[in-house]
Amino acid sequence: MLKIQEFFEICTGLWKTERTYHYVDRAEIERSFTEFRVTALTKAEKGQILALSEPNVLTTAPLQVDPQTWQTADEQFPGFAIAFQTRSETGETLSMSLKALFVPDIYALSAQETAALPQPVLPQVAEVPLASESDIIQGYYLRDEGYSEAGAIAGRFTYQPIRQTLEMTTYYQRSVAVDQMRIVAPDIRLRTILTYRRPLQPQEAPHQINLIGFGVEHRQPLSLG
Numbered sequence: 537m538l539k540i541q542e543f544f545e546i547c548t549g550l551w552k553t554e555r556t557y558h559y560v561d562r563a564e565i566e567r568s569f570t571e572f573r574v575t576a577l578t579k580a581e582k583g584q585i586l587a588l589s590e591p592n593v594l595t596t597a598p599l600q601v602d603p604q605t606w607q608t609a610d611e612q613f614p615g616f617a618i619a620f621q622t623r624s625e626t627g628e629t630l631s632m633s634l635k636a637l638f639v640p641d642i643y644a645l646s647a648q649e650t651a652a653l654p655q656p657v658l659p660q661v662a663e664v665p666l667a668s669e670s671d672i673i674q675g676y677y678l679r680d681e682g683y684s685e686a687g688a689i690a691g692r693f694t695y696q697p698i699r700q701t702l703e704m705t706t707y708y709q710r711s712v713a714v715d716q717m718r719i720v721a722p723d724i725r726l727r728t729i730l731t732y733r734r735p736l737q738p739q740e741a742p743h744q745i746n747l748i749g750f751g752v753e754h755r756q757p758l759s760l761g
Contacts, residue, residue: 540614584635602645620633691705714731729750
């Protein structure tokens with residue numbers, strides 16, 4: 537069982553993956569090959585991402601965190617910088633880089649204010665019931681860039697230590713994405729991606745699937761050079 541900090545440590549390095557995407561809305565299948573280079577965020581980079589947060593579907597104000605924890609134990613706010621290159625089976629290529637910060641609810645000062653407001657309903661696959669003694673961690677997922685839409689993006693995350701699984705749910709303007717990573721070995725990670733059409737009503741759970749993607753990701757040995 538990996539603690540959340542250990543999960544993020546394993547995620548650093550060079551990963552290679554082959555994925556299969558099923559475009560449900562147009563009955564097409566596409567395969568791609570991707571290389572990810574992942575590094576841990578510095579405290580300064582974490583601060584930059586936090587400063588980009590702004591009111592959105594999940595929060596009524598820029599997200600603020602417990603200042604004492606931020607100053608003395610910023611490892612409680614894990615994150616990573618990702619640079620990746622993707623090549624599709626048709627030869628199309630895409631390169632992108634982004635940074636992501638994870639803020640557990642326990643350290644988010646605006647969480648109580650936000651919890652009192654109507655929240656978007658998560659897709660059923662992203663719902664995780666919490667028991668009083670649960671070790672599951674939930675919180676906000678902040679990025680300086682989105683995959684589907686440009687600009688800073690906020691979402692929700694759930695980390696399940698016993699399953700070594702991180703799940704990120706992101707609300708874009710036109711879609712809702714559920715992205716899951718599961719460490720099954722120190723150098724093997726399972727990845728699934730579900731994309732839904734975003735409902736017009738905030739209290740309607742996303743149910744119309746547009747895209748299903750999955751793949752097996754392999755962490756590459758450290759170079760001796």
